[in-house]
Amino acid sequence: MTRILMTSPPIYGHLVSVVAVAGGLVARGFDVDVLTGAKYRGLVTRAGARFLPLPREVDYDDADLDAFLPGRANHTGLAGLRHDMIGMFARVVPGQDAALTQALAAGDYVAVIGDVAFGGTMPLLLRSRDDATRRAQRPLVLGLSSVPVTMTSIDTAPFGLGLAPAPGVLGRARNRVLNRLVNDVLLREVDVALAAALCTCGITTAHPRFFDAAALFDGLFQLSTSGLEYPRRELDGRVAYLGPLPPVPRGDLPLPDWWADLDAGTPVVHVTQGTIDNHDPARLIVPTIRALAGSAVTVVAATGGRDVAEVLAHFPEGLPTNARVAEFLPYDALLPRTAAMVTNGGFGGVQQALRHGIPLAVAGATEDKPEVAARVAWAGAGIDLRSGAPKPARIRAAVDRLLRDERYRRGAQRLQGEIAAAGDPFDAIAARVCEHARARVA
Incomplete structure (x- = not known):
């Protein structure tokens, strides 16, 4: 052998x-x-x-x-x-x-x-x-x-x-x-x-x-x-x-009770801080939820293993009605339903999104993440937020552009084709x- x-x-x-x-x-x-x-x-x-x-x-x-x-x-x-x-x-x-x-x-x-x-x-x-x-x-x-x-x-x-x-x-x-x-x-x-x-x-x-x-x-x-x-x-x-390496199916992950909401017809925007640099949800998850509150999208946040209560603590008045939060979510089921993604720039997660032709807003600030953000923007597949902790207004403007400007989706789909080939x-x-x-x- x-x-x-x-x-x-x-x-x-x-x-x-x-x-x-x-x-x-x-x-x-x-x-x-x-x-x-x-x-x-x-x-x-x-x-x-x-x-x-x-x-x-x-x-x-x-x-x-x-x-x-x-x-x-x-x-x-x-x-x-x-x-x-x-x-x-x-x-x-x-x-x-x-x-x-x-x-x-x-x-x-x-x-x-x-x-x-x-x-x-x-x-x-x-x-x-x-x-x-x-x-x-x-x-x-x-x-x-x-x-x-x-x-x-x-x-x-x-x-x-x-x-x-x-x-x-x-x-x-x-x-x-x-x-x-x-x-x-x-x-x-x-x-x-x-x-x-x-x-x-x-x-x-x-x-x-x-x-x-x-x-x-x-x-x-x-x-x-x-x-x-x-x-x-x-x-x-x-x-x-x-x-990218093929994703590992996570059939062992139970779907949250709100999962059917993702098929209601409104665009799904996924936000993640990955599984490493996720100790402070106020850097990206919380401002994304605040940025898109009241808009005609469903915001789905994954904490990457952190207690959901750490996010909920930032919303004593309760989560916005269009927000959903879980520790982990099966990407093989979530990403086909996702219209845009807000991420802290983990290279693996970015490429899993591109595998599905999803345009991205990338908030990279540490390790290789600024390089990932710059490459996504250079490739025409998304927007570099140029900050690890962007303001809600900046996030909302970026997501609006991703959903309205077809050039970003076409850029992401071009890379999707390369990955498939x-x-x-x-x-x-x-x-x-x-x-x-x-x-x-x-």
Whole structure:
């Protein structure tokens, strides 16, 4: 049986895609191990894969990052991004590398498939980059990306700024200046920390910056569609766009008693803050409900696991009559009924909406969310609200535009068509691994 090793940092937003791919490969007859944090042992084994633990010194609870990164609460904005990148992704590289090296020594793996945020694959790839013999001896190493493409390009502004491409000579000049500013000044500490971590692993040669590390992989599987990604001349076919992973049916979720209201004929507007950055519903869910109160739509909010009472507490007078709230809702049943979506910019949720041709208003402010918001607007599939906590008036204006201006729906439907044409992502990954396995024994 063909063996595959998959790797992920212990962060649910990254691991969930890795585990989904692991389950898809197990169902296709592969023997799959997953190297990640102890908290997620059950998630891995339920997918049919074998769990391999990260060393304790590089394992952490993604729900309590302050415990792993003391002082994290004191860093915000760009300083917070630097602090997180250094602590969660750079300094952990030696421990991840040691665990990966140990796993490879113990198992005959045909391929390693690593989430792009798992820096432990960098030493493996750098050791063999200029050594054909070592490259032939190691497994195929593929990247798996559930976030927008981060790689630096003359055609785009640096990742994280949320800026769409600007055309022509002036646009490229802008990008040169911003790339130099971000890479050589604002995020220089991250590169220094990564260099120190790689040195600990015995790597002293030149290496790419963290956001460019995906270029080292033998191939990169991007879990999105090319129509939602900026063109970059540097990619040159290295990225395989597989489309988003298919949603997992949630037949176990009971439908709320108000479910029939969604078939009453008024447009349904869904609002979500995802399952991670959802501790404060006043950032997006509450202002969306207030914004659309009294309008001819039905607002459906999902708290992502938070108690519904946290939303109701903001409405002592009672919810508006056109609002409905639940902790979780089955997307396979909700999205076909949805006319527009207001979201905090989680990449997976955005693409599930686009799978159904739903135009979006995106309120991204943290992590990769500003980049997601900018891409949705650039692709013509929605509106970038340019704030993580937009005012009700701004939300209402955006939703009105989404419902009235057919250009947004056409943009979303164009991406819907691309997603439908992408085929089965699990089959594409399996085919690449099998191709390498056949070449190895030829």
